[in-house]
Amino acid sequence: MEKDQDKILNDVTSGEYKYGFHSDIETERIQKGLSEDVVRIISAKKNEPEWLLEFRLKSYRHWLTMKMPSWPNLKIPQINYQEIIFYAAPVQRPALNSLDDIDPELKRTFDKLGIPLGEQKHLAGVAVDAVMDSVSVKTTFRETLAEMGIIFCSFSEAVREYPELVRRYMGTVVPYTDNFFASLNSAVFSDGSFCYIPKGVRCPMELSTYFRINAANTGQFERTLLVADEESYVSYLEGCTAPQRDENQLHAAIVEIIAEKNAEVKYSTVQNWYPGDKDGKGGIFNFVTKRGICKGENSRISWTQIETGSAITWKYPSCILRGDNSTGEFYSVAVTNNHQQADTGTKMIHIGKNTKSTIVSKGISAGKGQNSYRGLVKVLKNASNARNYSQCDSLLLGDKCGAHTFPYLEVDNQTAIVEHEATTSKIGEDQIFYCNQRGISTEDAIGLIVNGYAREVINKLPMEFAVEAQKLLQISLEGSVG
Amino acid sequence: MLVIKDLKASIGGKNILKGISLTVKPGEIHAIMGPNGSGKSTLAAVLAGRELGEVTGGTVTYYGKNLLEMAAEDRAKDGIFLGFQYPIEIPGVSMVNFMKTAVNEQRKYRGLEPLSASDFLKLMREKKEMVEIDSKLANRSVNEGFSGGEKKKNEIFQMAMLDPKLAILDETDSGLDIDALRIVANGVNKIKRPDNSFIVITHYQRLLDYIVPDVVHVLYDGRIVKTAGKELALELEEKGYDWIKKEVENSIMV
Ligand SMILES: Nc1ncnc2c1ncn2[C@@H]1O[C@H](COP(=O)(O)OP(=O)(O)OP(=O)(O)O)[C@@H](O)[C@H]1O
Ligand SMILES: [Mg+2]
Numbered sequence: 001m002e003k004d005q006d007k008i009l010n011d012v013t014s015g016e017y018k019y020g021f022h023s024d025i026e027t028e029r030i031q032k033g034l035s036e037d038v039v040r041i042i043s044a045k046k047n048e049p050e051w052l053l054e055f056r057l058k059s060y061r062h063w064l065t066m067k068m069p070s071w072p073n074l075k076i077p078q079i080n081y082q083e084i085i086f087y088a089a090p091v092q093r094p095a096l097n098s099l100d101d102i103d104p105e106l107k108r109t110f111d112k113l114g115i116p117l118g119e120q121k122h123l124a125g126v127a128v129d130a131v132m133d134s135v136s137v138k139t140t141f142r143e144t145l146a147e148m149g150i151i152f153c154s155f156s157e158a159v160r161e162y163p164e165l166v167r168r169y170m171g172t173v174v175p176y177t178d179n180f181f182a183s184l185n186s187a188v189f190s191d192g193s194f195c196y197i198p199k200g201v202r203c204p205m206e207l208s209t210y211f212r213i214n215a216a217n218t219g220q221f222e223r224t225l226l227v228a229d230e231e232s233y234v235s236y237l238e239g240c241t242a243p244q245r246d247e248n249q250l251h252a253a254i255v256e257i258i259a260e261k262n263a264e265v266k267y268s269t270v271q272n273w274y275p276g277d278k279d280g281k282g283g284i285f286n287f288v289t290k291r292g293i294c295k296g297e298n299s300r301i302s303w304t305q306i307e308t309g310s311a312i313t314w315k316y317p318s319c320i321l322r323g324d325n326s327t328g329e330f331y332s333v334a335v336t337n338n339h340q341q342a343d344t345g346t347k348m349i350h351i352g353k354n355t356k357s358t359i360v361s362k363g364i365s366a367g368k369g370q371n372s373y374r375g376l377v378k379v380l381k382n383a384s385n386a387r388n389y390s391q392c393d394s395l396l397l398g399d400k401c402g403a404h405t406f407p408y409l410e411v412d413n414q415t416a417i418v419e420h421e422a423t424t425s426k427i428g429e430d431q432i433f434y435c436n437q438r439g440i441s442t443e444d445a446i447g448l449i450v451n452g453y454a455r456e457v458i459n460k461l462p463m464e465f466a467v468e469a470q471k472l473l474q475i476s477l478e479g480s481v482g
Numbered sequence: 483m484l485v486i487k488d489l490k491a492s493i494g495g496k497n498i499l500k501g502i503s504l505t506v507k508p509g510e511i512h513a514i515m516g517p518n519g520s521g522k523s524t525l526a527a528v529l530a531g532r533e534l535g536e537v538t539g540g541t542v543t544y545y546g547k548n549l550l551e552m553a554a555e556d557r558a559k560d561g562i563f564l565g566f567q568y569p570i571e572i573p574g575v576s577m578v579n580f581m582k583t584a585v586n587e588q589r590k591y592r593g594l595e596p597l598s599a600s601d602f603l604k605l606m607r608e609k610k611e612m613v614e615i616d617s618k619l620a621n622r623s624v625n626e627g628f629s630g631g632e633k634k635k636n637e638i639f640q641m642a643m644l645d646p647k648l649a650i651l652d653e654t655d656s657g658l659d660i661d662a663l664r665i666v667a668n669g670v671n672k673i674k675r676p677d678n679s680f681i682v683i684t685h686y687q688r689l690l691d692y693i694v695p696d697v698v699h700v701l702y703d704g705r706i707v708k709t710a711g712k713e714l715a716l717e718l719e720e721k722g723y724d725w726i727k728k729e730v731e732n733s734i735m736v
Contacts (some may be wrong), residue, residue, distance in 0.1 A: 332485070433532050434565065434570040438584035438640065439558035448583060450576030 023341045025204075029218070030091050033082040036060060038267045039187050044291055046156050046190075049056075049163060059176035060185030071403055072314055072343040073372040076285070077248070084250060088218040095325040096146030121384040130210050135405050141205065151196040152207055155223055160403050169227055172390045173256040173291045173320070181287040181314075185221045189254070192222035196234040204461050208237040219250040226256070228263035230296060235266040236460055248276075248311060261296025261323065266304070268461050271471055272311035275476075278367070282341030284310025290317035291347075292325030294355075302329040303346065304460040306469045308476040311340060316374065318347035321355035321383075331457040335476050336369025338400065345375035345406075350386035350416070359390040365401035368475055372404040379416040386409035386416040394424040395453050397446070397477065429474075483508050483679060484529075484648060485543040491528050493535030498524045500704035501540065508649070509676040513690055513715060514683045516701035516721050522683045524565050525701070526652045530564040530682075532556045544648070558584075559591035561647030564704045565637040565654045567683075572624040577636075581606065581643050588644060609642040630657040638669040644695045645673070655689040665693030675681040687715040700726055 030041055043053040068076070136463030141284045147150050151162060158166050165195050176186035195207040209224060230233055238255075251273060259265050267290075276283025286309075292301035303317040319328025330346035346359035363371040371394065379386045405422055427449050435445035451458065451470050458473075483507040489501040498521050506512055516521055527534055529542065531554030542549040548655055549557065572580065585605070586596040597605065609622055626635050634654050639717050641649055651666050651670070670680065670693050682693060690698070690712060700708040702723070707730050708714065719724075 303564050307708065365574050427569070429660055430570050433554065434566065435580075435584075436554035436574070437530050437532075437558050437566075438580070439587040440583050441582075441587070443556050444583060444587070448575050448580065449572060450574055455574040 014388075025134075025185070030083050030087045032085045034060075034084070034086060034188070034424075036319060038086055042045070042188055042190065045087060046159075048159060049385070050377030051167065054161060056187050059183050060188075063180070063187055064178055064277040065185035066179050066183055069314075072136040072374070074312055074314060074341050075310060075372070079248075079250060079285070080278045083127070086221070087190055089190075092159060093423075099172060105148075112468070122373065137227065137339075141382070143146055145203070145205075147310045148200040148201050148204070150201060151194065153192050153194055154246045155189075155192040155225065158225070160441040162194070162196070165227070166194065166225065168257055169187060169256065169468055170223075171256075173231040173258060173293050174289050175252050178289060180256055181435055185223065185252050185254045185289070188219075188238045189221045189223045192253070193226075194224075195226045195234065195236065197228045197234045199229045200231045201229075201325075202232065203234040206237055208234050210239045218402070219252065222232075222253050223255070224255040226265060226267070227258045228260060228265045228299075229230070230261045232260075233264045235268070235463060237268045237270070239270045239272070246262060246284055248283055249274075250285050251287070251310075253290075254265070254289070254319075255290040257301055259292065259294050259296065259299035259326075263296065264300045264302075265292065266302045266460075266462075267292070267317070267421065268465065269303075269305040269307070270461075270465060270472065271307045271309050271313070274341050276338065278313045278338045280311070282434055283340070284309065286310035286313045286315065288313075288315040288420050291320065292318070292354075293320040294323050294328060297322050297323040297352070297426050298324075298325045300327040300329075302327075304457060306454075306457070306461070306472065307332065307342060307344060308336040308472050309455050310342075313340075313342040313344055315344050316346055318349070318381065319357065319387075319410075320349045320351065321357065322351045323355075326352055327355070330359045330361070331460045332361045333454040333457045334361070334371055334373075335473065336371045338367040338369060340367075341370045343372040343374055345373045347376040347378070348379075348388060349378040350383040352383060354385045355383055356386070357388045359388070359392070360456055361390075361392045362457055363392075363394040364397070364402050364450060364453070364477070365394065366397035367401060369401045370404070371402065372406060374406040374408075376408040378410045379413050379418070381412045384415045386413060386418075388416075388418045390418075390420045392420075392421075392422045393453070396424065396426045396449070413482075419457045430472050443474075450474070450477055483545055484549075485541075486529075487543075489525075489528065489540035489542060490538045491524060491535055492538050493524070497538070498535065498704055499528065502701075502704070502706055503540075503598045504699065504706065506679045506681065508647075508679055510697070511674070511680045511682060511693060511694035511695045513698045514681060514701055514710075515685065515698060515715065517720055517729045519703045521704045522701050523652055526564055526567075526650045526681075526683060529557075529650060530554060530562060537602065555587070556591070558644075561587045561678075563641050563644055563646035563649045565634075565641060565649065567627050567652040567656070569628075569637055570632040571626045571628075574628050575624050575681040577604065577620045577622060577624055578603075584640075585643060609639060611674075611704065612672055613638050613642050615639045631659060631662045633717050634658055635662060635665065638666050642669060642673055648681070649673075649678070650683070652683045653685065653688060654682075655684050663689065664692065687719040690715045702726060702730060705730075 039056050043056055148377055174182050176183055194209055197203055226236060257265050273284035294301055301319050307313055320327050328348050334342045334344050336342050359375055361373045363373055367373040373392045377388045392405050396403055402411055403424055407420055410474045431449055432442055450473055458469050461469055486502055486504040489499055489502040516522055537550055554698060582602055589596060610617060619632055620634060625636060637654055654666055695712050698710055698712055699706045
């Protein structure tokens with residue numbers, strides 16, 4: 001019976017990655033390796049203005065002085081930056097005026113991923129910016145959005161069309177000196193999404209960026225910049241997948257959010273990069289810096305993440321609560337299965353008065369997965385009446401995995417109220433049997449129990465994606481109970 | 483429908499069931515009584531397919547099939563229901579979702595289409611009324627934060643939803659107030675038909691005032707040591723188990 005349990009555990013944890021295919025698309029690549037020349041080449045490929053090249057070079061020179069962080073609870077193999085290709089782009093005709101101009105293979109790739117690039121398809125309430133390797137290939141619903149003054153386009157285009165906006169905000173939340181991977185990204189970033197919601201506008205549809213790594217031996221370095229002007233609202237979603245390869249691939253992104261007075265931004269991520277095989281071979285290294293600033297009073301930024309993919313995840317979507325009465329939220333479900341490792345959490349920096357933050361982190365470890373929550377709650381001297389509530393739960397499936405919690409607390413104001421709760425639980429054999437006895441198979445039982453455990457977070461996702469996320473959770477744990 | 487022959491089972495090397503034989507026919511209600519630790523829940527668990535210990539001997543046939551070879555979920559889908567002595571909490575999983583999954587799995591097994599959302603909710607409503615369970619309970623997570631009595635009522639509600647051929651109720655009457663006891667018993671009586679059967683495990687003859695058994699068995703130290711009509715329950719209530727223990731010991735001496 002022990003054996004059976006092990007077998008089920010194995011079956012459930014060895015669920016196959018469903019997005020591991022690779023598309024045959026003609027790709028333009030530059031030589032591998034990193035140098036000032038490479039940085040210049042990237043900038044030239046994109047016809048960038050001088051100021052941006054300067055920004056890149058500054059970042060590159062700074063990066064050279066930095067070391068990879070060693071504090072995460074992760075075992076990261078040596079990364080040879082001279083073996084990585086820093087720019088790869090699907091070759092296609094230059095002017096993309098209609099869908100017909102897109103390479104049919106590219107379109108097929110996104111169809112296969114369930115991301116229709118046509119606007120009449122089932123995701124009618126969602127505008128998509130599709131990014132393949134280093135470039136954005138198509139942004140849907142641009143005209144509809146433009147009528148309301150909303151700018152939603154690829155980062156490169158924003159640099160061309162709205163240089164003042166990009167210049168005003170880029171690097172203000174995540175400076176190029178911020179950390180090793182942020183500096184690297186600032187030097188070599190290729191594309192990403194840009195979004196600006198003007199004063200008083202509620203964005204009528206979900207905006208979403210879909211990232212796909214396709215080319216081999218390349219890194220993906222995209223930047224997202226999202227500005228919500230006063231009294232505006234936007235809900236943004238990001239999804240990602242990659243082909244199944246034996247080599248690790250590096251993904252080092254930056255997301256910056258600026259919320260002005262009374263603005264609200266919801267940023268959701270369903271991260272499903274290739275996690276590597278069940279023996280830990282291959283998979284994406286996902287080293288991402290995400291940060292938002294609640295600049296104006298009463299502003300609100302809410303991060304929701306469902307992290308099921310990547311071999312190694314290192315990310316801490318954070319909120320700087322500068323405006324008085326502003327609110328930051330972080331809702332996270334992170335799954336580590338097989339040999340996956342995740343060190344993820346958040347930082348809530350309370351600067352303004354009456355600022356509030358909520359942290360709900362749900363870790364799920366299975367197989368030999370190692371899952372760490374790392375969170376900082378910092379209350380500055382002048383942040384009177386700051387409140388934080390943190391809840392960190394860990395769920396273990398089997399006994400070869402691990403869950404770790406590293407909460408940091410720095411409070412410099414007496415009036416702050418900070419609460420922290422943490423639990424660790426195992427999926428009980430008795431829970432599974434209870435389901436079995438009602439006719440529910442062990443696999444389905446695990447799916448039910450895990451989704452029940454993660455429900456608080458999943459409920460924060462936009463409806464269309466909540467269902468997707470539930471399925472994803474179940475698939476990523478297929479075969480993993482004991 | 484159910485034929486148990488000389489069933490033996492051990493947990494952690496310790497013999498718990500020491501040769502149980504029992505035949506249940508369609509439409510019958512069997513009561514099983516017996517002192518604490520005699521093996522009643524273990525028997526129920528073995529029948530439901532919980533792999534706690536090892537079946538070391540004997541056979542169990544259910545509608546001609548070798549029950550012991552079937553996976554727990556297949557037994558359930560084939561109409562075996564266990565009302566747990568200690569129902570399990572599953573946080574975050576709504577009763578609606580749980581029951582919908584269970585009902586549709588069972589329908590799939592029987593080659594039926596899944597119920598539509600509206601048909602399912604109708605079924606929920608119907609059964610809720612039938613077993614007089616508070617609507618609010620059915621809207622919460624499975625057993626999460628339910629009181630002891632509420633959990634037991636929820637077992638009866640699930641039984642009504644799943645409409646089993648053989649229901650094994652393990653002390654479903656324990657911890658119930660008088661009204662709840664009546665509700666649980668009424669639930670059973672409403673579900674009872676000539677073609678389904680019940681094994682009711684209980685310590686109290688009180689329940690058997692409401693659910694009238696065809697036979698009463700006494701399980702003692704892993705064996706059924708006495709089988710008689712419903713008057714046996716009354717006798718046990720009056721005299722306790724000592725006289726049976728003595729009888730057993732005497733019979734072993736002989
Ligand atoms: N998981 C287990 N590990 C070890 N011993 C067990 C286990 N489960 C049951 N037992 C033992 O098996 C024996 C029978 O237990 P069982 O629960 O079947 O009794 P019961 O007749 O249902 O008692 P009660 O009336 O108290 O519910 C007891 O001695 C008990 O300690
Ligand atoms: Mg018992």
